[in-house]
Amino acid sequence: MMDMNEAGEGVDAGIRCYRDTVPPFVEEALTGLYDTLHASLPFFRVYRSLDAVSCYIAERDGRPSTILLFRCEGRRIEVLNEMIAIDQPELRRFARYVFHYYPEVDLIGFKALKTTTPGLGYPVQQHNAKDTYVIALPDTPDAYLASLGKSTRANIRQQTNLVNRSFPSFCTRFYTGHEIEEAHVRAILGFSEEKIKAGGATIAHDLERIMALARACGYVVVLFIDGQVCAGSVNYWVGSSVFGDVTGYDRSYEKYSLGKLCVFQTICESIARGARRFYLGGGEFDFKGRLNGVALEMDEVRIYRSRWRMLVNLDRAAEAVLKARVRQLKKRLHRHKQHLLARMAFRLFYLLKGRAAH
Template sequence: MNVATTIDHDISITCYDNEVPPFVEAEMDRLYGNIFSSLLEFRVYGWVAGTTSTYVVRCGGQIITLLMFKRDHGRIQVLNETIRLEGDDIQRFADFVFQRYPDVQTISFKAIEIDGDDLSFPHQRFNHLEDITLRLPASTEQYLASLGKNTRRNIKRYTDRLMRTFPSCRFEIYEGSSVREEDVRALIQFNHDRMADKHIVSVIDEDETRRIIRLVKGCGLMGIMTIDGQVAGGALSYRAGTNYFLNVLAHAPCYDDYWVGFLCCYRTICECIARGGTEFHFLWGRYDYKFTLGAVRRDLDNVTLYRSWMHVARHADLALQQARDGYARQAKLWLKYGDTAMSRRARQLMQHLRKAKHAAQDLSRGKRPGLIQSAPEN
């Protein structure tokens, strides 16, 4: 059953209970252009259509907001992630939901960019992630010109060096069904190797690898660099609307001195520009290369609304979990990126402890550990 409500002469709301109409897939791409707010991504990660409802706002007949959500035991979880919403969009959704469903007591949004949060309902808002995003110019020439002088020089320098040393070097683009599974697996193996060198287990296991292959076959754009016919590195991204989302950037360790990963990323961005792309999303992780390539940080927050203060108390478990995760995130960012004397000293201590742990692990495996040196004082 669907219900339609008219807010005024221009704005109307339609809600499809436990239904996702056929028009949703194309409209989501048009409206948000975001892989994390697309039916393809939902399907790959196990979305069940029959339990999902659809909320649609139209202005003058044009869809301006489209949210998919699940309702369970008095709680609503919005499925759209990493999109930008105005505070008015969230307020309108909450007004509608709390009136439409008397049993609903909380509404949760995950990893959204929110412009203003002057909301009439009790709510929590905590940072969850960042999306490092590059707004793409009209041409590759404009993009190169927008980069710093040293970056432009290094792109030319390392490209020339790579071609002189390895004349067989080639860079090719594959899209959708033309992407080869063996190339995807090669990049993921490079990722595993690099993580292992840092004593970290990669989050990309075999199940995730299969999901990546399904996604890239459906909406992928993959830049692959080969040397002597073998994969040397590459960048794997997804397309949603006119935007692109980087998922895997990796290269063989033997090419560390040739900027292979950086060059693959730069060339892939140029290919996105050539295809009329609007944005290139590096996603989370504040790595220097992303900012060197012109990207900026967008904060993504978790937002939870409650019907009333009484319902905050009733859902104290949810409120405490949101607060715990939010403050833990703040502490992690302070430790990793803080620019105070205390945060720098804490960072040095953590690095020293990590090196000691890794050395002990190497020793237990029969490897000879490297010398452990105390972090220098500032």
């Protein structure tokens, strides 16, 4: 049942809130406003639940300026949108609305947000939580190749020529939507898991969910040698942006750098199909910078109704401090990931994470 509130006197006008429902028009509006996977309905349907989710819409000059999907969990509002930017006036506007119409709520939580909070008017905890690397794409694949560093261009040409000379049957295919074959995706995920396992960690990709999202907005690249999958990548297309998820390659072709060639070909094909941005995902790896990736940092943000309510929720405040310390440690370890102690720490982390998942 739709229950829509409109802000009146005492709260900024031009705000609508659909309680416990997400109206159909929001899917296109979210894409137009944020152009990002982690604030899109296809992603929410597969990796989140839309049960009991409400939709906040604020307008400026007759157009949506902020659209936030959120769930009320007891005395807390949890925002689903991630990897988005909100300026401080719009963030304050949302906080004022929530604390006015949800008098039982003590705090509002964002998992990955780019914003500024000093002077917001409410007690806030903010710490770095996620990152990704994004490439601003030029108009043509040739222009992209020309924009790369001299050694990177030479390496790409050398590896491409080597694999073509060694394997005349080598070819690349691109699939979208219902063209995507589960067997191809399964092979790519298997290659990725094998490489991660060789590095001392363990991961099991969720094939069912990845396939569901791929069928909804996927963009899969598959490299073949003698008709067999030798590498590939699973990506998602939202608006004018492509988001890289999983890249894998058969390790018996290690010397041909098929993984990096796959990423390069995916970027070039994305440009040819009209993409304006390509997201390489998180983690500090040198090749992302060499491909013109620029780091985009996002913060976890918690906004409290008052200092008293922050004290009442001291356990949650302490949890945020702990998460900030763990995040700092992980980033430090990434910067020294070749060091033995760093490798041991990551193995322990993935071991504990795997046990927690089971």
